[in-house]
Ligand SMILES: Nc1ncnc2c1ncn2[C@@H]1O[C@H](COP(=O)(O)OP(=O)(O)OP(=O)(O)O)[C@@H](O)[C@H]1O
Ligand SMILES: O=P(O)(O)OC[C@H]1O[C@H](OP(=O)(O)OP(=O)(O)O)[C@H](O)[C@@H]1O
């Protein structure tokens with residue numbers, strides 16, 4: 532029987548859509564009809580389990596799933612004996628301490644002896660003890676932001692992204708204690724066959740990620756400016772230079788990093804580049 536790599540992804544929630552999108556971008560086809568909790572890819576040796584994110588680190592540790600996608604916050608909180616394979620760049624958020632917006636805040640010492648409601652008792656406990664603060668951690672499983680207004684706790688420690696949930700509940704963020712994004716976890720004892728499938732998957736994810744961070748750039752320039760323009764362009768290798776039909780002009784093609792984009796464009800314009808086109812790249816194999 533063919534070996535399949537079994538991946539656990541969140542059934543429904545903040546990670547589900549982007550996890551499946553990544554799988555799709557890797558060219559893997561899976562038919563997860565509504566309500567189906569298990570599925571097999573049609574064109575890659577992979578099986579899918581659709582689970583609550585809380586259960587994923589444990590299932591990966593126990594080998595029920597070979598790999599899994601969860602938030603780094605969930606992976607850290609569950610503290611299972613698994614390998615962290617890769618950060619995936621989506622579901623970026625932070626775990627923060629927050630208190631009622633009308634409370635004065637002078638620093639972390641304000642939490643000394645107070646109660647804090649959270650779904651992340653381990654991460655919070657570690658943070659407080661690292662900082663020499665002793666507080667009463669009150670574990671609740673959801674709707675954490677309600678705790679101060681109903682008198683359950685002085686402060687909270689919960690996930691923040693835009694900050695709008697805090698705002699709507701009359702809270703202010705006072706400390707960021709953990710920065711998170713989706714990560715891939717793997718079981719520590721994968722067979723050689725499963726390891727080989729995982730490597731193929733990682734190769735594809737790397738190509739997708741590299742493409743997302745890069746742009747293909749095309750521009751025209753007079754030949755006497757080409758040397759200077761090439762100096763500005765840090766391409767994958769050396770840029771391609773092609774003569775244009777117009778005498779004395781060339782077209783330059785290369786790949787640039789998204790982060791350097793605006794700075795490079797400015798420099799290129801100053802160096803005499805014209806007709807600059809910037810195009811997204813679908814996959815990039817380095
Ligand atoms: N507002 C947000 N913006 C970005 N990422 C988020 C946000 N909220 C949560 N996340 C990330 O997505 C993960 C899953 O969040 P979600 O709210 O779907 O979890 P959940 O309610 O515990 O789901 P489940 O029903 O699977 O237990 C979180 O652990 C965190 O890493
Ligand atoms: O800073 P914000 O952009 O407002 O995001 C933060 C909120 O997002 C998450 O909840 P979610 O909306 O996923 O609902 P949940 O409580 O059902 O998990 C998280 O638990 C926070 O409450």
Ligand SMILES: [Mg+2]
Pocket residue numbers: 583584585
């Ligand atoms: Mg959960």
